[in-house]
Amino acid sequence: MVLVFAESPKGKFKKIALEAVTYGKKTAEALGTSCVALTVGNNVENAGQLGVYGASKVYNINDASLNTLDSQVLTKVIAEAAAQLGAKIIILSHTSTGKSLLGRLAVRLNAGSVPGVNALPDLSGGFKVKKSVYSGKAVATFQIKSDIKVLSLMGNAIRPDASGSAVSVENLSVNVPAAKVTVKEIKTVEGTVPLPEAEIVVSAGRGMKGPENWGIIEELADVLGATTACSRPVADAGWRPHHEHVGQTGIAIRPNLYIAVGISGAIQHLAGVNNSKTIVVINKDPEAPFFKAADYGVVGDAFEVVPRLTAALKQFKAG
């Protein structure tokens, strides 16, 4: 059995949880087994909808102390759930929670683990999965040899497949130990898609000359429904918040469309974004190294080109 842990921050599933369920279902199909989803907390909304994305059943651990997630507690809870259900493959989302959980769960279950997988397993000769390594500069294939396996799925690696229908939710009873880590405060931006899940990202760099010029970037992002990001010098200078910094030392992303404005494309920046499906580079310097990594390039002044692109997109969306 494949068990997918579907995170539900503040009671709601994000796209990355739905992707994990679809990944679990496709893996289960290839192995000729079933895929079930596990949710935790007493605030999960519409857990049964995970059936739409491929779960044949949803189990919920209805315990208010699990509304915030601690890796030590959650490891014990998921390990016990996996043992009760007889799950052999456990799929997590590659989020700050999933990443903190994966290694712990692997140790507890004596399972081989691969974090941030970006494609379905290759079952021709063992169990092999791929992940990006060397900060996006290469791809490695890992073989998992153990009976129990733990994976975390990179955001935007596969599309959620909504071809199923809602299923029943059953309460699962497991022992929930008290957390030793207490959450005091959560300071997150609401209403935007987090960068690791964003399908379109509009990013800008030093070429914008100052934080007061970000209006045209935000307008472009708005018309595309995109999440905004920035290069390292911009975050270091305090022009933009640190959580927008993408690149080797920031967040690694893989959106469908990455638009880079006024970013020269240092190797460390490219490392975090070169898994994007399509890259558009707007830069007035035709020698900017980023053009070599781009699909589409516009050599021009961002302050003219970006408003023109926003206008063209508005016309396209209206048409």
Place this chain on the structure above:
Amino acid sequence: MKILVCVSKTPDTTAKISFSSDGSAFNSAGVQFIMNPYDEWYALVRALELTEADGGTVTIINVGPADNDQIIRKGLAIGANDAVRVNAEPQSAMFIAKQIADYARAQNFDIIFTGKESIDYNASEVGAMIAEYLDVPFVSYGNKLEMSGNTATISRDVEGGSEVVEVATPFVVSASKGMAEQRIPNMRGIMMAKTKPLTVVEPTGFDDLAVAVHYQLPPEKGGVKLVDPENMEELVRLLHEDAKVI
């Protein structure tokens, strides 16, 4: 305060990555190796700051072959008191975590620091694994850490912002950007590092459960298609009709 800082050796951030022709191994020819920046800049420096403020010792640990002594000495030059190297060529994160946990178990460290990830495998697994082996709390992606008695207040990176948590020692924490500022070793530190203890211990047995069996470079881009800056309608058409991303 007794602190352990786990350090790994990685290719330099600007290294050109390549592999043997059959894709079975990393090609290290011409590659400069460094201490993993998250371990050096953030984990190690914050550990030193804590002991400078309140007393205590900082030990660094690395799992690797004798070549790694070079980066371990750099850690000592930056200010760690002593170092341990587990003499092995690791093949998996779990192997590394088990070796570190086996060493740490009898030592009663208050805090074990790791970097948020190594810049080669980007796995972010070792800290979590050590914490599970030792059954202690784990706080990942810490960008700020303050101690008050034996309680730490840690701000950590989460999607779209940060989260502040409290945890009592002993615990494992992984350090991301913001935790501290990089320190450059000075001449006195470099001289002193030569005489600081570096203990070599042999690994305990472990069968790897997940190993990398093949490497490849990402597919090359087909070359950039330049679009007239006066004609953004054309870019929109290309993104819609050719790339199909809008």
